[in-house]
Amino acid sequence: MTKKLMYLLGIIITILVGTYFFMKCCSCCGLPTSDTNSVSNTNEETKTPVEPEATSYPFSLKGNGFEFSNNDNFNFKTSEFKYQEPLSENVNKGVAALQQYLDKDATNAVTITGFYTDEEENNSAYPNLGIARANAVKNYVVASGVSSSKLNIAGQLMDSMVPKDSIYYGPVAYEPIVAEDNTAEMDALYLKIKANPLVLHFKTGEAAINLTTEQRQKIADISTYLDKVEDAMCTVVGHTDNTGVRANNINLGLNRAEFAKQYLIGNGISSAKINTSSKGPDEPIATNDTEEGKAQNRRTVVTLK
Template sequence: MTRTTTYLLGILITILAGIFLYLKLCSSCGTQMVAEEPVTEEIVPAAPEASSYPFAFRDGDYAYNVNDNYNFKVSSSTILMPLSQKVSDGITSLKGFLSENANKVMNVTGYYKADETNTSAFPNLGLARANAVKNHLVKNGIPSTQINTMGALMDDMVPKEDTYLGPVAYGITETAVDAEEELNALFDKIVANPLVLYFETGEASINLTPEQRQKVADISRYLDKVPSAKAQVVGHTDNTGRRASNIALGQGRADFAKAYLSQNGIADAKIVATSKGPDAPVASNTTDEGKAKNRRTVVTLMK
């Protein structure tokens, strides 16, 4: 092999080796570079912090304040148990204070939101919650005569999952000077325009109008303030069938209404259920419309 041939062969080998190394080591060479899309991280808004109201009240030098309270599920007026020890201690403290200050009353205000479902017998869920707290305080020895209950709309409340933390506020005030006159007026109002329910014995629930819910609240308030008072529930029927059967039917309706009121926080011992059957009609039994009006249950007050 001549020197020229050897020289040319070396050049060829060098070129081939260069092409091989170029293709091997530069895999992206000869291809168009595409800019990658910037990765954006989705920003999830932070959940609002749950609202929480303390078990707190003050009167002059006397004060109690702990970051615990009565808790309730959304759209419910049933207290979640057990209570914290701090709240239980506060109830004991409040009982002692009110016992030594008979001229003082505890104002309990229950909060509610407009989008909650109110299945109670009270005008709003806040008042129903306040009534539940009142009943618990009474069970722990605080007289109902020293407790006022109210409801207030609080749409700023934020639940913790499905629970409101302490949707109840408290305040201690003096007993109203005209309290007795106010109660007498309330009694006359209820007796003159009692709560009248129309339903059949077998119904599983009672659906009240706003006006009827307010009557329940008025009756409950009077019973709280006048220990000797009772709610009188009387069942009535039309004259279809035997009198004895209608007396029993009227009693069944009265007992059903009594159970409903009791479930909504009016003490069972404060309710007297009786029947007059067909004996006290308010309309003629000769028409279907008249019979429907006679099939009623009347809830009023008795001293």
Template sequence: MKNTTLYLLGIIITILVGTYFYFSCCSYCGTIVSQKEEPEKSVTPAPVAPKATSYPFALGAGDFAYSTEDNFNFNMSSPNYLEPVSENVRNGILPGLKNFMTNNENKVLNITGYYTSDEKNNSAFPNLGLARANSVKNYLVSQEIPSSQINTNGKLMDNMVPDNNIYHGPVDFAIEEVSEDAEDEIKAMYDKITANPLILYFDTAEASINPSEEQRQKIADITHYLDKVAKAQCQITGYTDSEGSRSTNMRLGQQRADFAKAYLIQNGISESRIKADSKGSKDPIATNDTEEGRAKNRRTVITIK
């Protein structure tokens, strides 16, 4: 009886031990197999949007220095600064910058406007950066800072990042001494403009045009000259071919001259600096007997005097 009991007890212990090792080892193996069959999926992090760029309004020259994180702001593809101008920027311009420039005629303020190659340039200037610099220049002139002491430039800056289609401060400022060659440069520009004036050609009975890159550069040169020479004026004269009556041609020539005038005013040239008139079919530069010749006569000539 005793042997039988021990025998049964051994069988029970064997069953219990076997059961323990089965669940311990095989369940572990099952876990390994399951992990091999269903590996964890990697999660790709969401792309991080680049931080919008922002350039401060900062100036420093001798005994004048001013800076603020605010600046002139522009919509994408726009040559015109957004209004209202920040109070912090206005506080730097008046009276500080105005007084400094007025009391230091040997100083010039260089304004460099930034632009990107993705933007569309609908201004009258060769690039959007120069157009933006010109827009800021006009604001400073409205604050009685002499345009003769302001230079404008444009610079491609493709690393600019907009903030909801707005560029924050895409303009840079620097004050330096007037160039020793400044007078010679102005004289050379006068000779360049008068020797090769800006000529806009029109289709028959049309009075509008989209300037080419070369024509835009001539507009920039004329603007620069008017900024530097206070008594200079922009002269616009409209011409036609010989088709139609004299009165009709005089009116059409004036319309073309007025279009050019409005275009220049829209792009920052003061109306008081522009004179526009018409000569109709007078003074042709080519024969009116051919279409090619008539096309050359339908023109508006823009120069300085």
């Protein structure tokens, strides 16, 4: 073998050995290589995430020797507190079963809990959308012949809910409870509402009322009292400043009271439970000599009779 041939052979061997150690070191150090697994992993990472499966809660009532369940329940669009219509026949069967449970024993009562998520916008008059949904269901049950005094409402944050086509299926739960004498509780609630009534400041014709957290709780308290106390009534009184003719201000105050009444009705308080009237400019709470005082006098007061 000639020296030239041995020299070329040595070069080839050196190249092969160098390539081998290069591949070996890259693999050990975790450096990227162009193998088929890397291509496959990249493709997996760029896949579109799988959408979570929509949640659905049944109409279920179980306790005190009573049990009922079916897959249909009240449904709600996202950020809305009015249930979807028409209701299925199975929902009406659930309402009938609820009434059957309440009629079974005088001490039986039910808490209706509405679910909501942090992502939803609360356009109701209640502290959260869950309470507003529970109140809508309660009103339907009451219209079916159940006494509102046997029904409590509550709201529960449920961020695990997943809508389908912007609709939450069955975000309502029904829990059997024992009815208790709540006379003392209602007496205390009455005094609380009368001492610190709900006061609204807005212009006639506005499409919505923007409520604070405190005002939402006041409406919830008023609604609870009207539900629990037989013959309880809510009063809505309109007030104005002294600008213009008194007779016109009396009418203006009444218009504002009627607007507030319609707002309360839209949020589930029975129209039969609301009386409206107007004091016009006759009962100011601040001076009418300044714009700030006049603004305070233009108010609508919601309280209990």
